[in-house]
Amino acid sequence: MTLAAFPAGVSLVASGAATPACSVSNDQLSLWLDTSDDWIRSRTGIGARRIAGPGESLTALAAAAGRQALERAGWDPASVDLVLLATSTPDDLFGSAPQVQALVGATGAVAFDLTAACSGFLFGLVTASQYLRCGAAQRVLLIGADQLSRWLDWQDRSTCVLFGDGAGALALEACPAIEDGLLGFRLASDGRRSDCLRLPQRDGRQELQPGISPQEGGFSPLQMNGQEVYKFAVREVPAVLKALLAETGTEAAAIDWLLLHQANQRILDAVAERLGLPAERVLSNLAAYGNTSAATIPLMLHEAVSDGRVRPGQLIASSGFGAGLSWGAALMRWRGPATA
Numbered sequence: 035m036t037l038a039a040f041p042a043g044v045s046l047v048a049s050g051a052a053t054p055a056c057s058v059s060n061d062q063l064s065l066w067l068d069t070s071d072d073w074i075r076s077r078t079g080i081g082a083r084r085i086a087g088p089g090e091s092l093t094a095l096a097a098a099a100g101r102q103a104l105e106r107a108g109w110d111p112a113s114v115d116l117v118l119l120a121t122s123t124p125d126d127l128f129g130s131a132p133q134v135q136a137l138v139g140a141t142g143a144v145a146f147d148l149t150a151a152c153s154g155f156l157f158g159l160v161t162a163s164q165y166l167r168c169g170a171a172q173r174v175l176l177i178g179a180d181q182l183s184r185w186l187d188w189q190d191r192s193t194c195v196l197f198g199d200g201a202g203a204l205a206l207e208a209c210p211a212i213e214d215g216l217l218g219f220r221l222a223s224d225g226r227r228s229d230c231l232r233l234p235q236r237d238g239r240q241e242l243q244p245g246i247s248p249q250e251g252g253f254s255p256l257q258m259n260g261q262e263v264y265k266f267a268v269r270e271v272p273a274v275l276k277a278l279l280a281e282t283g284t285e286a287a288a289i290d291w292l293l294l295h296q297a298n299q300r301i302l303d304a305v306a307e308r309l310g311l312p313a314e315r316v317l318s319n320l321a322a323y324g325n326t327s328a329a330t331i332p333l334m335l336h337e338a339v340s341d342g343r344v345r346p347g348q349l350i351a352s353s354g355f356g357a358g359l360s361w362g363a364a365l366m367r368w369r370g371p372a373t374a
C-alpha cells in the first residue's frame with residue numbers, strides 16, 4: 035500500500051450479501067422456549083432469523099458477500115487495496131479478514147478485522163473512507179459479518195430470540211472530491227455503559243504451579259439489559275442523526291432512505307418519528323433476519339439496492355448502535371457500479 039498525493043472522495047459502488055440457509059421462525063423457537071410468535075413480533079418486529087450450519091463459517095459468509103460485491107462492481111479482486119472485516123465473532127481471534135482476503139482473491143490487499151459490535155459496519159465505513167481520502171487505498175472491500183448464534187444462551191428467551199447470522203459487503207472506491215458519496219459522519223463511544231451489552235471473557239484459570247495460573251480462554255454468552263439499550267438507542271440515534279443533518283446542512287425531507295441498524299422495529303419507528311420521516315422511507319428487514327449485528331446495515335442496503343428501492347444518486351441517512359456502548363451516523367449518497 036502506497037500513498038497517492040491527493041485527497042479524494044468516496045464512492046459507494048456495489049453491495050453483496052450472504053445469509054445461512056437455515057431460517058428459524060418464532061414458532062420454531064417456542065418449541066423449546068417459553069415464548070411466542072406474538073410476543074416476539076409485537077415487541078421487536080422479528081419473524082425469523084438465519085442460523086449458520088456446517089460449512090457456513092463466519093469466514094465463508096463474509097467471503098460470499100464480499101465476492102458478490104466485487105462481481106457487481108465489476109472489479110478484478112486483485113485490484114482491491116484493503117479488505118476490512120467488521121465483526122465481533124471471528125472464526126479466529128487473531129482475525130478472519132486475511133482468510134476472507136484469500137478466499138475472494140484480493141491478493142494485493144492488506145486485510146484486518148475491526149470490532150465495534152453492532153456499530154461495526156458504520157465504524158468500518160468511516161475507517162475505510164480515511165484510507166480512500168488520503169490516497170492510501172483506491173479500492174476497499176468492506177464487509178460486516180457476524181455469527182452471534184454461537185455466543186447466545188439458547189435457553190435465555192430475553193436475548194436469543196433477537197439475533198441471527200449474516201454478512202453484507204460494500205465495494206468502495208476513491209473518486210474526485212466533487213463526487214463524494216460520504217457527506218458526513220459522527221461516531222461515539224461510552225465505555226462507562228459497557229455493562230449494558232456484553233460478551234465477556236469467561237472466568238476460569240488453570241493452576242500450572244502454585245502462583246502460576248493463566249486464565250483459560252473462552253467467552254460467556256451474550257448478556258444484555260434490553261430496556262437500558264432500548265432507552266439508549268431511542269435517545270442517542272435521533273440525536274446523532276439530527277446533529278449530522280445540521281452539520282451537513284441537510285433537511286430531513288431530503289433523505290430518501292433511513293437505514294438504521296436493525297435491532298427492533300419499535301426503535302426504527304421511534305427514530306423515524308423523531309426525524310419526521312414517513313414509514314415508507316424506513317428500510318427494514320427485521321422480519322426475515324432479526325439482528326445480525328455488524329451485518330444488518332449492509333444486508334439491508336444490499337436488499338434495497340437489489341430490488342430497486344435504493345437508486346443511484348439517492349441520499350441515505352444511516353445509524354448504527356450497540357455494545358461498547360457505541361453509536362454513530364453517516365450520510366451517504368449511493369452511486370452504484372459505473373455503466374459502460
Ligand code: UT7
Pocket residue numbers: 068069070073074077078152191192193195231259260261263264267297298301325327355356357
Ligand atoms: O444490537 C444491539 C442493540 N440491542 C437492542 O437494541 C435491544 C434493545 N432492547 C429491546 O429491543 C427490548 O428491550 C427487548 C425486545 C429486548 C425487550 O422488550 P421489552 O419490551 O423491553 O421487554 P422486557 O424486557 O421489559 O420484558 C417484558 C416481559 C418480561 O416479563 P414480566 O417480567 O413482565 O413478567 C420478560 O420476562 O416479557 C418477558 N419476556 C418474554 N416473554 C416472551 C422477555 N423475553 C421474552 C420472550 N418471550 N422472548
